[in-house]
Amino acid sequence: MSATDGDIGDLLRLRRDYADLVARLEANQVRFQRLARSIFRVQEDERRRLARDLHDGLGQNLTALRHQLMLADDEVGGEVAMRLAEAVALCDRTLAEMRGLSRLLRPQVLDDLGLLPALRWLARTLGGPAGLTVDVDADEVPAFDEDTRTLVFRLAQEALTNTVRHANARHAGFRLSVTGGHLRFDAWDDGCGFDPMAALEAAGTGTSTGLATMRERVALHGGTLRFVSRSGAGTQVRLDVPLPARPVTLDE
Numbered sequence: 001m002s003a004t005d006g007d008i009g010d011l012l013r014l015r016r017d018y019a020d021l022v023a024r025l026e027a028n029q030v031r032f033q034r035l036a037r038s039i040f041r042v043q044e045d046e047r048r049r050l051a052r053d054l055h056d057g058l059g060q061n062l063t064a065l066r067h068q069l070m071l072a073d074d075e076v077g078g079e080v081a082m083r084l085a086e087a088v089a090l091c092d093r094t095l096a097e098m099r100g101l102s103r104l105l106r107p108q109v110l111d112d113l114g115l116l117p118a119l120r121w122l123a124r125t126l127g128g129p130a131g132l133t134v135d136v137d138a139d140e141v142p143a144f145d146e147d148t149r150t151l152v153f154r155l156a157q158e159a160l161t162n163t164v165r166h167a168n169a170r171h172a173g174f175r176l177s178v179t180g181g182h183l184r185f186d187a188w189d190d191g192c193g194f195d196p197m198a199a200l201e202a203a204g205t206g207t208s209t210g211l212a213t214m215r216e217r218v219a220l221h222g223g224t225l226r227f228v229s230r231s232g233a234g235t236q237v238r239l240d241v242p243l244p245a246r247p248v249t250l251d252e
């Protein structure tokens with residue numbers, strides 16, 4: 001049985017419809033990625049605002065309160081002076097905690113000095129108190145656009161937080177390199193290791209969000225994220241992502 005002109009016409013129409021559908025799906029996917037990325041951007045803007053409010057508003061009030069307590073402390077003696085000195089010490093601790101929180105929300109160094117200084121700051125701030133040595137290695141890298149800076153910084157923050165919380169490691173590190181238009185970032189530790197597949201499956205039940213959120217962020221940038229880890233053999237989180245040819249703006 002041979003195909004009639006009608007059959008061929010139907011087939012051609014079907015092929016056109018199919019190609020149309022694929023093109024529409026691809027366009028929707030691009031639109032979805034842009035929207036999701038803009039949600040992460042809005043979240044970062046909000047964090048930046050909160051960090052500033054904490055630092056400038058609450059921070060200044062606490063500093064003024066501390067000053068008043070010190071003045072009162074000079075005027076009294078005995079038991080009251082001791083209580084005031086304790087109150088000053090509490091102010092100092094609260095100020096230090098608040099500054100730390102404000103910086104982790106959105107470290108100013110990331111916007112002012114760039115990714116590498118921010119990674120070094122993160123290594124000191126998170127690694128130091130946990131007794132962890134954290135190396136930061138990097139080839140000569142260009143100044144990254146804001147989205148890329150934020151992506152790598154948030155990955156590094158979650159990876160190192162996981163190392164501190166779960167790995168029981170002594171040594172950890174970040175490694176950053178750029179080849180052509182491509183960025184590679186590794187976060188590693190020499191800790192107890194884990195089963196990444198099982199952890200990602202567990203994330204599906206809502207018990208944890210860290211690894212799953214890392215994956216989502218990376219997918220929105222068209223990159224890949226690999227977890228290489230085994231019980232007793234440490235962990236390596238590897239990001240590979242193409243760099244945008246030019247900075248992407250919100251209204252695109």
Ligand SMILES: Nc1ncnc2c1ncn2[C@@H]1O[C@H](COP(=O)(O)OP(=O)(O)OP(=O)(O)O)[C@@H](O)[C@H]1O
Pocket residue numbers: 162163165166167189191192193194199203207208209210211212235
């Ligand atoms: N570097 C690591 N070393 C050892 N175990 C790890 C490491 N990173 C992750 N894990 C394991 O994978 C699990 C999932 O990590 P994930 O970051 O998703 O969740 P979480 O850290 O438990 O909670 P959160 O949602 O606050 O991040 C952890 O509970 C831990 O058991």
Ligand SMILES: [Mg+2]
Pocket residue numbers: 158161162209210211
């Ligand atoms: Mg985590």
